[in-house]
Amino acid sequence: MLEGLDAQQRLFVVGHWSAATLTERRLIRCDDVEVSIPVARRLPLLACKLHAWLDRRDARADKRGSDGLDIVRLIETAQLDELAAGAAHNRELGQVVGWAAAAVLIDQSARVSRMISLHTDTPPPGAERVELLGSLLVDAINS
Template sequence: MSGDVALVDSGDEAVSRLVRTASTLFATPDFKPTALVGGLAVTIRLATVHRATNDVDTVSEGDGPRNLALQYLSDAGAAASNRIEINGVNVDILATWPLPPSMDELPDGDLDRLFVLGHRWALDSATPVAVDVLSADGFTVAESGLLIVATTPALLACKLHAIADRRGPATPKRESDALDVVRLIGDLIRSDQQIDSLVAAPFDLAELVTTQVERWFIDEALRTARLAGAATAGTERFDPGDLSTLGRLLINRLASP
């Protein structure tokens, strides 16, 4: 085993498929600048497979990486309908753009600004990680090479936007969003370095994160506990009081790093 992170594969080999797909993307010379976000990135940063995920989500500098993947890497049938699939795995590539010099040029709405700042910061602050995927009996079944992965605080910002902004058919995904956010905050509050990086994030991103943590972990802690529990198919229960404590710990850390 040579990777920075080791993950134990699920019985259906979903994790190894995702890691191989991500490896194909990041081994392509012109597929950059890009960074992993979404469920696979959360799994890598937490170094544990805490829930199922079926997609590879990335953010990129402009449209170039998506156009490249669509033209040269995607399975033919998916590319014909303007979708990107690699060996049957769905790939989402979200274009981002350099942030403006002035906050006046950012969106006025808090959620819109959280989206723009969070996803761009996810790209700008991402770091390389090598991943090994192991079978249940400890044998290596996939090795990634270097993947560029969003940091824990950047993933938290992206996930807080997702859980707050979901509408219509996407609403059920709030369950996995809630579980991700709970796990990410639990990891984040243990690291002074990660707290400091969030405090120093562009513009008012730290304040926007604080606002959403107040909503989901204090004002609506019961709802978040139910959503997170549902994401585990009832195998784990979350106490709203514990979530409130977790949220307050992060808010206090951000206020006085």
């Protein structure tokens, strides 16, 4: 099914399919109303956000700052052992997230930090912090 697709295309397909299908049910209560909603897991969300970063064009470069911030926050608040388990359970997802994390967070760490600084009101993590988060994610996925 994924033959003939490049790495970024596989990231899109696998990430969005996983976000739609690998969900957890959350029960929400408000007054007398109770609703069960599907919530995407963290690894598929990372795949979608990493794809968004890679896919942004110059006309939408301002969106990269918030994408970068979302990626950083998703990793900073993650349990790395849960991400590793998710990658072991869905190897294709783990492979594409590992590739994208290296391409974005390690290879473009200074750019991620700069885009967060330019396009959000949040103090950006330094390039070293972004690279460390990328390395931690890649190591967890490959463990």
